[in-house]
Amino acid sequence: MRPDVPFSTPPRRGLRIGVAGAGLLGRLMAWTLSRQGHQVSVFDPAPQAMPAHDGHGAAGFTAAGMLSPLAELDTAEPEVAHRGWQSIAHWQAIADELGSRCTQRPHFARNGSLLVAHGSDLGAARRVLQRLEASSTAHAQVQLHALSAERLTQLEPALHGSGGPLHAWWLPGEAHIDTVATMQALHDDAEGVRWHWAQPVQDVAPGQLWLGNPGQTQPLSFDLVCDLRGTGARSATPVRGVRGEVVWLHAPGLTLQRPVRLLHPRHRVYIVPRPGERVLIGASELESEDRSPMSLRSAVELMAAAHSILPELAEARILRLDTNLRPALPDHRPEVHTEPGLLRINGLYRHGWLLAPALIDDALQSLQLGRLPT
Ligand SMILES: Cc1cc2nc3c(=O)[nH]c(=O)nc-3n(C[C@H](O)[C@H](O)[C@H](O)COP(=O)(O)OP(=O)(O)OC[C@H]3O[C@@H](n4cnc5c(N)ncnc54)[C@H](O)[C@@H]3O)c2cc1C
Structure with missing residues (x-):
């Protein structure tokens, strides 16, 4: 999965990026890309940034936030543990950075x-x-x-x-x-990101994103579209x-x-x-x-x-x-799909917090968009 990108390749900057989904992956992605100098717009059906805890909305808020590469080996493959150790190092660095910039460190x-x-x-x-x-x-x-x-x-x-x-x-x-505090901090600290609440994304294609607005015939155009809709991505993947x-x-x-x-x-x-x-x-x-x-x-x-x-x-x-x-996903493994103009990550199942930073870091490298803090 690790991309073959020369180490010295400078990250691309100033891209217009559309993100479908403001859950765990969407927020971590938006926060990271905004810090790399991209123009990021995020679309989500939720009415606002913080959850109602009503069974709807992002699973990321409900998660217990255990980062357990070893205990999860009872049901997961060793690759999950390997990614998990990488993610723990990223979360440590992300929490420190959020702490230095937000009123409270998650x-x-x-x-x-x-x-x-x-x-x-x-x-x-x-x-x-x-x-x-x-x-x-x-x-x-x-x-x-x-x-x-x-x-x-x-x-x-x-x-x-x-x-x-x-x-x-x-x-x-x-x-x-602390999953709720981290989700909030990633949102609050994502400078310049445009959050579009109550805006479900109907469909995605490379560089294009269709909103669920009645009568909308033209898609919104971006340099890159990230499909991070979790269970809302059924039109694209068998989740x-x-x-x-x-x-x-x-x-x-x-x-x-x-x-x-x-x-x-x-x-x-x-x-x-x-x-x-x-x-x-x-x-x-x-x-x-x-x-x-x-x-x-x-x-x-x-x-x-x-x-x-x-x-x-x-x-x-x-x-x-x-x-x-x-x-x-049917095989309970995460899916990371990249093609020009499109990135899709899904199927994080019971390991979203354990896997998200490592998977996003890989995807960013393969798209020459920089790295996550570590
Ligand atoms: C009870 C429970 C406990 C868990 N405990 C842990 C744990 O301890 N450790 C761990 O690592 N993981 C845990 N998880 C798993 C983790 O929460 C998920 O794997 C993770 O949240 C998946 O991230 P995601 O961004 O793909 O999806 P989500 O966090 O669900 O985000 C998806 C986002 O997409 C949005 N969306 C949906 N449809 C659309 C649409 N049409 N257009 C635009 N946006 C849309 C949603 O509103 C949501 O904001 C747990 C999950 C649950 C439910």
């Missing part, structure tokens, strides 16, 4: 993550760990550090009070990011939505430094800390394009599983039950 932390299992589930947990170790490659080396109860208490005192003894493994190097649900909690006094995943035969739940004493419990994965509110079953299962490892959550307050669709 929260990004690289404290590793924890896998935990109740004693009764050790067999199932071991099978997951074996799969992770079997996926280990030169680019994606899996280092699982089994933790003693004492070491676990040192790392995450909050896990000490769980109902019974927890088995735990530490995955160093993994990270997490489908895979439903996911997350619970937002306010948990005063709870301190958690890193994401925690429960290895359980049925309930694969993770808990991700967010600034402001909030935590996010995620995520269901349902083969459905239903955007309606969360089901009782999902709410009960997610919260009961999270409570089983963090009993302190009992008094937490439920802030929001959020749902959205992950954009997935």
Whole structure:
């Protein structure tokens, strides 16, 4: 996938670029291109830049923001882990840059993550760990550090009070990011970008973009069009939505430094800390394009599983039950398509935050449009 561009080729500047989609990919792309001196226009059906959390809009806002190249090897290929490590380096640099220019640096932390299992589930947990170790490659080396109860208490005192003894493994190097704050900062810091809200893009072609306005017969013309519409790009690619649900909690006094995943035969739940004493419990994965509110079953299962490892959550307050669709292609791999005048990226599925910077960086290089910060 890496392009064959001479290292010294200077990036092109001053292009007119149309971006379809103001989700995760669209915002990261617009922010990057605007900094390279291009004239960027972004079109999205959302009424405004910040989400309503109503099941519609960008999946990027709903995402938990786990950047877990190793833990994801349970279901993903080693290439995802390889791209994931590259993306983590980019996110670190992007968060620092946003922090130096915006009023608040979006929260990004690289404290590793924890896998935990109740004693009764050790067999199932071991099978997951074996799969992770079997996926280990030169680019994606899996280092699982089994933790003693004492070491676990040192790392995450909050896990000490769980109902019974927890088995735990530490995955160093993994990270997490505040998705909502980062999406907002990418928008606010994208100087000169023209954001066109309530403007769905009907179709795209090299250098051309059709809006959904009734009666519009002529496309808008650009030097480059980026099709980053996620599940909205069905006219161009066989994308489908895979439903996911997350619970937002306010948990005063709870301190958690890193994401925690429960290895359980049925309930694969993770808990991700967010600034402001909030935590996010995620995520269901349902083969459905239903955007309606969360089901009782999902709410009960997610919260009961999270409570089983963090009993302190009992008094937490439920802030929001959020749902959205992950954009997935039939093979569950991301697609990056470039041709003169057109770039399309889609199918980021459950790894959008883990993959977006690495994929965009590659695409920019192949189009001679510069690089992402690293
Ligand atoms: C519950 C849940 C949890 C997740 N957790 C994680 C996680 O922990 N880590 C991780 O790496 N990933 C996670 N993801 C995945 C990640 O959110 C997605 O892979 C990522 O958001 C995809 O980025 P995107 O820009 O392609 O799509 P989106 O972020 O969905 O953005 C697509 C944009 O296109 C717009 N659009 C739609 N139709 C049109 C149209 N006709 N014209 C113009 N614009 C249009 C939409 O309004 C939207 O703004 C999670 C996803 C979900 C749902």
